[in-house]
Amino acid sequence: MTGLVRGPHLARMLGQWHSLPGRRRDPDYAALAGAVRGLLADGRLPLGVRLPAERELAEALRISRTTVTAAYRALRETGHLTSRRGAGSWTTLPNGHRVGSSGMWTPLEDLDVIDLGCAALAAPAELAGAARAAVEDLACYLGGAGYHPTGIIELRTAVAERYTERGLPTSPEQILVTNGVQHALDLVxxxxxPPGAGVLVEAPTYPNALAALAARRARITTHGLDTESPGWDADLLLGGLRQTRPRLAYLIPEFQNPTGHLMPAELRERVVAAAQAAGTDLVVDESFVDLALDGVEVPPPTAVFDRHSRVVTIGGMSKPYWGGLRIGWIRASAPQVQRLAAARVGVDMAGPVLDQLVAVRLLADAEAIVSARRAQLTVQRDALLAVIRAELPSWRVRPPQGGVTLWAELDGPIASALARAAEEVGVRIAPGPRFGLDGTMERFLRLPFTLPPAELTEAVRRLAAVRYDLDRVARPLWREPAVIA
Structure with missing residues (x-):
């Protein structure tokens, strides 16, 4: 079924589209069309969505219908919109583009782009050896059908042992292996x-989590994070749980994506108690838990404080190991795991056995691999911080204690305009509104430090150049923007 975005909602997503830096000489219709393309580029506006009627959007934006008509015509000409008389207009994939990560689109030829939109590392050197060993391990599974809805026992045992070592006693029966963390969240x-239920999330938060919640038609409320440590305002967070009593809350307590904040142990305990009192299930995303930097001590898992099976923990191997290894997991009570497995059978039956065997091999060498990752990320983070301070000193950036991203506060509400301008110089970035609702957070930008220092340095220098240009020269054309993953 095709989704529909109403005029007022699209107007909120567009924000101050008519007064963005760098488009002072563009006709309003061209600026509006460019802003819609920008929403498509960073995933805030999905493909296949029906846009509001021209009159409805004109009223919501308080502009002439002629401007909207011309903007829609421009979007049809570039292949971003398909219209049918009497039926409406839908967002479409332009020629020369492909669907990229999370349903977003990207040009077919973008090999020279420095991609700061994707917060993931290349594979470690140990992965090839683990894959070769896993092929040998596969022999003992070839006599069966190969379906393991909860995951192979070797991997479930290895993951359970990791939780136990962190102070959270866990049995293999409490682990369900999934095809990545996003799959884990979807199953939960x-x-x-239930469709239409209330959910509390942090703001900003992981965009694909917002997409998963939108697919369930959840009623989302947000808890705003501060730019300073620890990020969470305890009174506001706990008050939000007590007052809204959401069915579910989604939190990233370890090196939060995108801010890098680390939730203190005392607040974790209070959040679990408040969730229990409110009848709220907590989904805790531990994607970055292994990536503490500067010797920071990570508090115990949030589920340590759970006495009523209210906390479901999800994690995986994408961030510390490799995104191409689609291995995630859910840690919950044994009965919950069985119910999740039953639900999973109707979705994808089971995960690939060979990938799980590779994961077992990597986890056996986790100490060496993750230690090297932390050292690599520390060097890259420091290089990114140094070039930002040198080239963009008016930006405010708090050095994160872990994870893979910086959350930069810009010198104006220019994130979307900067993202479009950066494409012109071969840099892809994720603007702040990508991580929130309704076009907010235009003063922020997520910058991952997952690339080599030389590429990070070059990318920021290009950003500094186009940031300067935004205040000086209007760009005559809106380039078709690319994916932000």
């Missing part, structure tokens, strides 16, 4: 979140 939502 299928099981515990």
């Amino acid at each position: 939502l299928r099981l515990v979140l």
Whole structure:
């Protein structure tokens, strides 16, 4: 079924589209069309969505219908919109583009782009050896059908042992292996979140989590994070749980994506208690838990404080190991795991056995691999911080204690305009509104430090150049923007 975005909602997403820096000489219709393309580029506006009627959007934006008509015509000419008389207009994939990560689109020829939109590392050197060993391990599974809805026992045992070592006693029966962390979140939502139920999330937060919640038609409320440590305002967060009593809350307590904040142990305990009192299930995303930097001590898992099976923990191997290894997991009570497995059978049956065997091999060498990752990320983070301070000193950036991203506060509400301008010089970035609702956070930008220092340095220098140009020269054309993953 095709989704529909109403005029007022699209107007909120567009924000101050008519007064962005760098488009002072563009006709209003061209600026509006460019802003819509920008929403498509960073995933805030999905493909296949029906846009509001021209009159409805004109009223919401308080502009002439002629301007909207011309903007829609421009979008049809570039292949971003398909219209049918009497039926409406839908967002479409332009020629020369492909669907990229999370359903967003990217040009077919973008090999020279420095991609700061994707916060993930290349594979470690140990992965090839682990894959070769896993092929040998596969022999003992070839006599069976190969379906393991909860995951192979070797991997479930290895993951359970990791939780136990962190102070959270866990048995293999409490682990369900998934095809990545996003798959884990989707399964949990299928099981515990009725359509239209209330959900509390942090703001900013992981965009694909917002997409998963939108697919469940969740009623989302947000808890705003501060730019300074620890990020969470305890009174506001706990008050939000007590007052809204959401069916579910989604939190990233370890090196939060995108801010890098680390939730203190005392607040974790209070959040679990408040969730229990409110009847709220907590989904805790531990994607970055292994990536503490500067010797920072990570508090115990949030589920340590759970006495009523209210906390479901999801994690995986994408961030510390490799995104191409689609291995994630859910840690919950044994009965919950069985219910999740039953729900999973109707979705994808089971995960690939060979990938799970590779994961077992990597986890056996986790100490060496993750230690090297932390050292690599520390060097890259420091290089990114140094070039930002040198080239863009008016930006405010708090050095994160872990994870893979910086959350930069810009010198104006220019994130979307900067993202479009950066494409012109071969840099892809994720503007702040990508991580929130309704076009907010235009003063922020997520910058991952997952690339080599030389590429990070070059990318920021290009950003500094186009940032300067935004205040000086109007760009005559809106380039078709690319994916932000």
